[in-house]
Amino acid sequence: MDDAAPGSHDPAALTPTTTRAGFVALIGAPNAGKSTLINQLVGTKVSIVTHKVQTTRALVRGIAMHGPAQIIFVDTPGIFKPKRRLDRAMVDTAWGGSRDADVTALLIDARKGLTEEVEAILDRLAGEKGLKVLILNKTDVANREKLLKLAVAANEKVTFEKTFMVSALTGDGVADILSYFADKVRPGPWLYPEDQVSDAPMRMLAAEITREKLFERLHEEIPYVSTVETELWEERKDGSVRLEQTIYVERDSQKAIVLGKKGQTIKVISQAARTELTEIVERPVHLFLFVKVRENWSDDPERYREMGLEFPR
Numbered sequence: 001m002d003d004a005a006p007g008s009h010d011p012a013a014l015t016p017t018t019t020r021a022g023f024v025a026l027i028g029a030p031n032a033g034k035s036t037l038i039n040q041l042v043g044t045k046v047s048i049v050t051h052k053v054q055t056t057r058a059l060v061r062g063i064a065m066h067g068p069a070q071i072i073f074v075d076t077p078g079i080f081k082p083k084r085r086l087d088r089a090m091v092d093t094a095w096g097g098s099r100d101a102d103v104t105a106l107l108i109d110a111r112k113g114l115t116e117e118v119e120a121i122l123d124r125l126a127g128e129k130g131l132k133v134l135i136l137n138k139t140d141v142a143n144r145e146k147l148l149k150l151a152v153a154a155n156e157k158v159t160f161e162k163t164f165m166v167s168a169l170t171g172d173g174v175a176d177i178l179s180y181f182a183d184k185v186r187p188g189p190w191l192y193p194e195d196q197v198s199d200a201p202m203r204m205l206a207a208e209i210t211r212e213k214l215f216e217r218l219h220e221e222i223p224y225v226s227t228v229e230t231e232l233w234e235e236r237k238d239g240s241v242r243l244e245q246t247i248y249v250e251r252d253s254q255k256a257i258v259l260g261k262k263g264q265t266i267k268v269i270s271q272a273a274r275t276e277l278t279e280i281v282e283r284p285v286h287l288f289l290f291v292k293v294r295e296n297w298s299d300d301p302e303r304y305r306e307m308g309l310e311f312p313r
């Protein structure tokens with residue numbers, strides 16, 4: 001017999017279910033700890049974490065399973081004052097991600113407190129609709145009195161349904177956030193297979209890892225003008241993976257820096273990326289890196305699409 005009432009076209013009524021699923025957007029100033037928190041919530045490395053700012057260029061989603069709930073996190077690029085075209089695209093993408101989500105969570109670095117950047121985000125967030133929560137991060141290094149003052153000040157500016165205090169680094173308080181979100185996402189079928197922790201295509205994740213290694217190795221201008229693309233991801237019969245990636249820079253002089261003397265720099269970057277990828281895919285990885293000069297890539301709409309960003313007009 002059909003469970004649905006006669007004449008009902010509500011799909012939920014046709015498939016009675018207790019599962020829940022939905023999106024949570026994490027927004028915050030660069031370095032607030034969004035990537036660290038998502039990795040902690042999901043339990044697997046899906047989003048790159050570095051000590052440098054503005055490393056998250058594309059939306060990378062992590063998926064957490066909590067009882068019958070599937071929570072899909074959108075790790076938005078840090079929201080900051082846009083100057084270049086690429087920066088504007090990142091900011092627009094961040095706010096777009098927030099509007100599409102069931103819950104928007106603002107993450108604040110509690111040690112830094114209400115900086116000018118955070119104030120600007122609060123002002124804009126106050127005008128946005130939807131369910132909002134506040135997460136004060138880095139409690140492991142923040143002073144307790146300051147934390148409480150910060151919570152009060154932020155809540156005066158924006159109507160947050162709840163305020164959490166966590167350390168994304170140690171995991172302290174993170175379980176509470178997960179239970180809360182599990183409760184807030186809507187009843188409905190799961191949007192991804194249960195065992196799939198990330199829908200970020202493996203190619204993109206692999207490119208992010210190599211870009212992270214570039215950041216770590218080259219401290220100057222280079223990482224900001226380079227992009228990494230995975231051209232080939234080949235599963236081989238012997239169980240290993242062959243990966244070919246291209247690092248794009250804007251000038252020959254930058255190419256020389258990335259390669260290093262006798263190719264030493266690129267070798268170190270490649271070894272570090274390969275080690276990490278091998279751990280993640282739990283298989284031997286053969287990584288081949290190429291460096292190419294592509295002038296003005298940051299003005300090319302196609303490069304933006306590859307990074308999951310809208311090209312700003």
Ligand SMILES: Nc1nc2c(ncn2[C@@H]2O[C@H](COP(=O)(O)OP(=O)(O)OP(=O)(O)O)[C@@H](O)[C@H]2O)c(=O)[nH]1
Nearest residue numbers: 031032033034035036054055056078138167168169
């Ligand atoms: N002490 C401490 N450090 C943290 C905590 N959470 C994150 N960090 C550190 O803060 C830095 C920035 O963390 P990320 O997770 O990369 O920050 P993000 O907000 O994703 O940064 P963008 O990608 O630039 O937007 C890293 O060095 C983290 O290790 C925390 O709870 N405590």
